[in-house]
Amino acid sequence: MDFDFGARDEAFRAEARAWLTAHRGAATRGRDWERTLGAAGWIGLGWSEAGYGNRTATLTQQVVWAEEYARCGAPPRSGHIGENLLAPTLLAHGDTGQKRRFLPPVAAGEELWCQGYSEPGAGSDLAGVRTAAVRDGAYYRISGQKTWTSLAHEADWCFVLARTDPGSRRHHGLSFLLVPMDQPGRIEVRPIRQLTGTSDFNEVFFDGARARVEHVVGAEGQGWRVAMSLLGFERGVSTLAQQIGFARELAEVVATAVETGAAADPVLRARLIRQWAELRAMRLHALRTLGGPGDQGAPSVAKLLWANWHQRLGELAVQVRGARAAVGPADWSAGAPYEIDAAQHLFLFSRADTIYGGSDQIQRTIIAERVLGLPAEAKGAV
Known part of the structure; x- marks a missing residue:
């Protein structure tokens, strides 16, 4: 199988690289950067075929843009949830x-989104969602709590998985609702304070928040199907861009191992080589499955591969540094919030990789039941 990009793709790569080089110096994370991207036509690549978005782009050109964005070290995107998760879901359902x-404001960088999936007690197993939405005329009224909600403090909208059938259980009776965040007194966003005193995530409380009936995606009661489709989009083109970041992290770990002398250990050196080889294999797997026929197991296989790979890299990142990996910033004072360095962040954050977005157990169950046709796992067994 030929995994090379064609001449048109490489020309597109040169254009993307030149634009990013010219603009990244003045870039700041947030709405201004999203609007800059939107005005230049870099959001919603390929949507134009459906009458939305900006410029025309093939699937391989979308991969090229995502890779170049990651490679140049451009700012983290505030609009990636709207572009990479909500938009493909709306195009499909x-x-x-x-x-x-909703698509034109995302393409313009004007409206930001967050994801209302996980709840206390319903994180990796979304079928346990308890947030309720009750029909009230032209609206649904939503009550419940979501957690680990990235960018909720910036977002204009949230797509919420809620239970619209009060007597339903598990994946039945759920609906996918588009909810405006500007509802004072009905929606409260609270930062989740970490041990460092900083906050990367939020919890969101809905107290009678309203969503219009026409803003249910895929019909009432079809939320599970829509939600699972969205998770498949989450592991599409963005996976290849993610791997560019992984390659950068791996290079930093290797450089640190050489600097500290840890690379002289043949066992550790062999582990670093294995990380490099597995990353190459993951890239080829992602390219092979990109845009291919629907394979219910492909997203789960990809999640199992990269989550465990990244977790092992986090362990190596602190191991090659030795004792200094456990030391905080020199200017820290008691009680003050502080930032951990890149290697510490890699180690600590990657511990969650095998949990969020569907735990390893959930992914293996999907593969076993939906792909291999094995008997369903017993529910409620002790």
């Missing part, structure tokens, strides 16, 4: 009115 209302 939304009606014409929903696409016309």
